Amino acid sequence: MIEYSKLFNRRIEHWLDQAYGECMLKDEYCKQIVLDALLHFSDTRYRLWEYTVAANHVHMLLEPMEGHLISDIMHSLKRYTAREINKQTGKSGAFWQREYFDHIVRSEEQLYKYARYIRNHNHEASDES
Numbered sequence: 001m002i003e004y005s006k007l008f009n010r011r012i013e014h015w016l017d018q019a020y021g022e023c024m025l026k027d028e029y030c031k032q033i034v035l036d037a038l039l040h041f042s043d044t045r046y047r048l049w050e051y052t053v054a055a056n057h058v059h060m061l062l063e064p065m066e067g068h069l070i071s072d073i074m075h076s077l078k079r080y081t082a083r084e085i086n087k088q089t090g091k092s093g094a095f096w097q098r099e100y101f102d103h104i105v106r107s108e109e110q111l112y113k114y115a116r117y118i119r120n121h122n123h124e125a126s127d128e129s
Contacts, residue, residue, distance in 0.1 A: 023055035024085060024095070033084045034058060037077055046073055049111070050118040059118045061111075074100050 025031045031053050038060060042048040045068045051060040064070050082095035105111050 024089065025053050025058075026055045027089075029088055030085045033088065034081050037081050037084075041073075041076075045076075050115040052118050052121050054121065059121055061105075061114050061118055070102060 025034065034053050035051075038048060038051055038058075044065070046065055047063040049061040049063065051058070051062075062070075062073070064073060078096045078100075085095055086092055103114070105114060
């Protein structure tokens, strides 16, 4: 089961990294909406350890603070950013996929592994622009 999960996650990441779709987050204004939203509740609802906004997806390493659920955090971020990006682009309807992928960090080693992955992805996303 663990091997399946690794292969499945790698396949999803590969598809995302190919920059399929509209890639609305390549637009600097749309990207900034997401960045501002991520930083707005940092240190009040969650501790934001690492993040990057790619052309068609976002990676973030966050730790929910007491009294805040990851599902509520994600719902709020997605709802707000979708509404603001739709205003900016003149579009309506869904912007994000309903689901999101999350992983529980169970050790310091995993924390550094995920942080390194996101940091490296940030450099790759910058190179694509």
